[in-house]
């Protein structure tokens with residue numbers, strides 16, 4: 001059987017996606033298509049490396065050594081044409097912990113931090129939790145594509161004396177892979193007003209044909225110096241539970257501050273199996289990833305085709321990257337709570353509530369398409385039928 005068609009039961013594995021769905025959606029029959037992990041097995045080479053490491057039987061303190069850094073630098077060079085120095089790398093259990101650490105070490109209480117909404121919900125809390133203020137540069141929808149309002153971007157920076165900007169590229173939930181021109185315009189404004197750029201590029205490897213992921217720090221020497229990039233193999237290779245990620249910080253002074261903060265919080269190491277998985281995934285995972293991206297792309301096209309040919313009130317935006325689809329359900333004419341209840345109780349699918357990404361997400365829902373085709377077909381059929389009944 002094709003490796004991306006195999007259905008691996010996840011219930012009972014302490015899976016957030018599958019084992020929390022019953023409580024979250026108050027229905028045991030809801031099909032979970034929410035949180036951002038995949039229902040695909042990680043590449044075989046990663047499982048084999050983990051097995052071998054587990055067989056060793058000793059799980060003492062572990063250092064990610066130069067071999068791991070070599071895999072990371074090669075990966076970034078091969079996949080993203082970004083040449084970095086190994087000593088720009090720091091490690092972190094996850095991108096969310098990194099955002100907490102970066103904000104605490106490079107901004108002050110009361111500072112203003114800019115985000116582009118709708119956006120991944122923790123972007124709000126990592127700012128607010130530390131007494132900083134959220135400044136929004138809302139994205140706007142033109143036909144089927146979200147765009148940046150650059151005038152508003154600069155105006156908000158000037159008006160609020162913004163000190164940091166958290167970029168999401170590729171963007172969760174709207175699926176944009178920002179173009180070189182868009183990145184350059186944002187970077188120019190940030191350099192002009194001395195705004196630190198934090199680039200959350202966790203979805204960098206999940207890119208569809210016709211699009212190229214450009215790390216914003218790779219634009220120029222000045223851009224590199226202004227940017228802290230957060231990356232990880234966890235979305236790419238379905239390793240989120242192993243909690244291993246890294247940061248790339250070319251600016252030596254910023255790196256020292258961030259590293260110091262991690263150390264102060266007692267976070268100086270990665271978990272043993274996370275290190276093994278990261279190394280194996282980057283060393284052996286390229287061919288698997290290319291295959292994954294073609295599968296995801298065919299799922300994206302399938303979902304769009306079904307909704308657009310069989311319903312008139314749901315438009316699905318053609319994501320350029322990520323395995324997350326942003327569904328415009330506004331034509332259904334429901335309030336957000338009616339929409340959530342409709343998806344849950346009538347369609348029996350567990351999606352992410354669009355409004356959790358900010359008020360700009362009202363009328364939208366987020367769908368995860370990283371599952372075997374049979375699961376995607378089942379979920380889409382449930383939604384299409386429920387919408388058709390509504391449209392009658």
Ligand SMILES: Cc1ncc(COP(=O)(O)O)c(C=O)c1O
Pocket residue numbers: 036093094095096097120168172200202232234240245
């Ligand atoms: C944009 C973005 N950043 C960060 C994360 C989570 O990262 P981590 O699990 O490494 O904390 C996610 C997960 O969905 C995400 O979509």
